[in-house]
Amino acid sequence: MVVDPVITTPSDFRRSEHHMTRPSVLFVCIHNAGRSQMAAGYLQHLAGDWIEVRSAGSAPADTINPAAVEAMLEEGIDIRDNSPKILTDEAVEASDVVITMGCGDTCRYYPGKRYEDWVLDDPAGQGVEAVRPIRDEIRSRVEGLIESLRSD
Secondary structure, rough: EEEOOOOOOOOHHHOOOHHHOOOEEEEEOOOOHHHHHHHHHHHHHHHHHHOOOEEEOOOOOOOOOHHHHHHHHOOOOEEOOOOOOOOOHHHHHHOOEEEEEOHHHHOOOOOOOOOEEEEOOOOOOOOOOHHHHHHHHHHHHHHHHHHHHOOO
């Protein structure tokens, strides 16, 4: 499964009738190359079309972290064709839930959004052995997120 959950033009973020019937989640980290990509991959894989999934970064990298790709492939989730995307106001405005992962003050606050800050190690520059525990923590948090959205 190839997951490229971020839409990059403002017109793509307009709320459709379909969006109104399902929650939307935006994962944000600095480079949009590791943590947020793994989280988006898991959410898309585990929730399917039930949740609209986006990811972005405050200072996107050029490519996805190869160790994150390898770690996710071990889970049967292919994120290698994804590309890091820039965080936009439109992406935040179109999302019900914003999950930040180390982006600090670069993530603006919008009233009416549910925010969570997931403190996770940064997989940048690490091998797959070091990325696996980060990946596993992300999966656990994504599973909890899905349960909380089902109970809302």
